Amino acid sequence: EPEVTQTPSHQVTQMGQEVILRCVPISNHLYFYWYRQILGQKVEFLVSFYNNEISEKSEIFDDQFSVERPDGSNFTLKIRSTKLEDSAMYFCASSSVGGYTFGSGTRLTVV
Amino acid sequence: GQQVMQIPQYQHVQEGEDFTTYCNSSTTLSNIQWYKQRPGGHPVFLIQLVKSGEVKKQKRLTFQFGEAKKNSSLHITATQTTDVGTYFCPNAGGTSYGKLTFGQGTILTVHP
Numbered sequence: 001e002p003e004v005t006q007t008p009s010h011q012v013t014q015m016g017q018e019v020i021l022r023c024v025p026i027s028n029h030l031y032f033y034w035y036r037q038i039l040g041q042k043v044e045f046l047v048s049f050y051n052n053e054i055s056e057k058s059e060i061f062d063d064q065f066s067v068e069r070p071d072g073s074n075f076t077l078k079i080r081s082t083k084l085e086d087s088a089m090y091f092c093a094s095s096s097v098g099g100y101t102f103g104s105g106t107r108l109t110v111v
Numbered sequence: 112g113q114q115v116m117q118i119p120q121y122q123h124v125q126e127g128e129d130f131t132t133y134c135n136s137s138t139t140l141s142n143i144q145w146y147k148q149r150p151g152g153h154p155v156f157l158i159q160l161v162k163s164g165e166v167k168k169q170k171r172l173t174f175q176f177g178e179a180k181k182n183s184s185l186h187i188t189a190t191q192t193t194d195v196g197t198y199f200c201p202n203a204g205g206t207s208y209g210k211l212t213f214g215q216g217t218i219l220t221v222h223p
Contacts, residue, residue, distance in 0.1 A: 099156035
């Protein structure tokens with residue numbers, strides 16, 4: 001079964017540092033997403049990406065965040081100047097017709 | 112926009128008992144998707160329902176889409192401890208590719 005792969009599985013960073021979370025979506029999927037889940041809370045949509053551009057973003061996805069598809073396989077989320085409240089599980093997802101496949105997530109801890 | 116409410120928020124069952132969670136929308140849905148998230152895990156796609164009155168089964172899981180396409184249910188027969196997790200019917204906004212808006216879901220606990 002095809003998988004969405006995320007690296008790293010855990011990332012600890014100091015407040016103010018930049019982090020890049022990486023994802024390899026399923027190869028024939030065209031739509032890519034980032035979601036986050038703060039511990040004990042709902043899964044929240046951050047951004048969707050299609051045809052090499054952002055198709056939709058949430059209020060959370062401000063100038064601190066950016067996404068990129070640097071090559072034909074990777075999809076990255078960059079968080080600049082991390083804050084304590086950015087600590088969460090970040091999920092990448094991709095979709096085709098009928099259902100989204102989520103990666104196993106990157107747990108980001110900002111200290 | 113569309114609001115999809117899910118009940119109950121929590122359900123505790125003894126292993127072997129049945130379990131049902133319901134999703135209700137204020138407006139007609141083009142489709143509904145169901146996901147499961149194990150504790151500490153990621154959302155896993157279970158199924159998508161598209162047709163009015165559709166019923167689909169996956170082993171002990173039965174998914175139903177209402178005739179008016181405003182509600183859906185997931186029924187688990189004879190729960191097992193492996194069924195533990197949170198079940199979601201996120202709002203897909205009427206598309207197959209748009210963002211998913213997750214609610215709190217139904218947290219299922221199964222006591223052995």
